[in-house]
Amino acid sequence: xxxDNNHPNLVRQASNFRYFDIGKHWNSMIKPVFESDAVxxxxxxxxxxxxxxxxxxxxxxxxxxxxxxxxxYSYFQTVKPIRWDNSDWRCGRVGRPYSFNDYLCYGxxxxxxxxxxxxxxxxxxxxxxxxxxxxxxxxxxDQAYTFFDMNxxxxxxxxxxxxxxxVLHPESEFFKExxxxxxx
Numbered sequence: 001x002x003x004d005n006n007h008p009n010l011v012r013q014a015s016n017f018r019y020f021d022i023g024k025h026w027n028s029m030i031k032p033v034f035e036s037d038a039v040x041x042x043x044x045x046x047x048x049x050x051x052x053x054x055x056x057x058x059x060x061x062x063x064x065x066x067x068x069x070x071x072x073y074s075y076f077q078t079v080k081p082i083r084w085d086n087s088d089w090r091c092g093r094v095g096r097p098y099s100f101n102d103y104l105c106y107g108x109x110x111x112x113x114x115x116x117x118x119x120x121x122x123x124x125x126x127x128x129x130x131x132x133x134x135x136x137x138x139x140x141x142d143q144a145y146t147f148f149d150m151n152x153x154x155x156x157x158x159x160x161x162x163x164x165x166x167v168l169h170p171e172s173e174f175f176k177e178x179x180x181x182x183x184x
Contacts, residue, residue, distance in 0.1 A: 019149060023098050047112070053184070081103050117130075134165045134173075141166070
């Protein structure tokens with residue numbers, strides 16, 4: 001399938017896309033950057049919003065005013081996103097868990113993508129990394145063929161499906177190089 005959705009030079013075969021192997025390079029290259037103070041501060045800020053949004057839906061608040069007065073769970077920087085993962089996707093996984101397993105949370109890609117962009121830009125500064133937001137997924141892309149995506153990589157979602165959900169989706173939003181996503 002070849003699609004061009006108005007991104008400069010974007011005429012790609014979905015089958016040509018690939019993931020950066022985060023599992024292979026986690027301890028040597030990615031972990032020191034991802035666990036740095038700057039990246040963790042961004043993750044802390046964004047993931048706190050994910051927790052509040054999840055609480056709002058879970059407790060069924062009808063108005064923002066009612067919800068704003070509800071005391072929230074505290075999200076501390078030392079608590080990893082796995083604490084709020086209520087999906088059982090890990091149960092069927094065979095083999096040793098990824099070293100970055102604590103940072104995975106099913107359905108939280110939109111709130112983790114800023115930290116991934118910051119990390120990708122430091123680990124591989126010569127690539128023009130951007131955030132791409134689709135209806136179902138947000139990812140970091142080098143504007144060629146490589147995704148820097150912890151969640152889909154760990155979930156074993158094919159790079160082709162990642163491309164179809166983001167880069168090749170006609171309604172996806174492409175951010176400028178280095179631009180972070182405003183999360184609510």
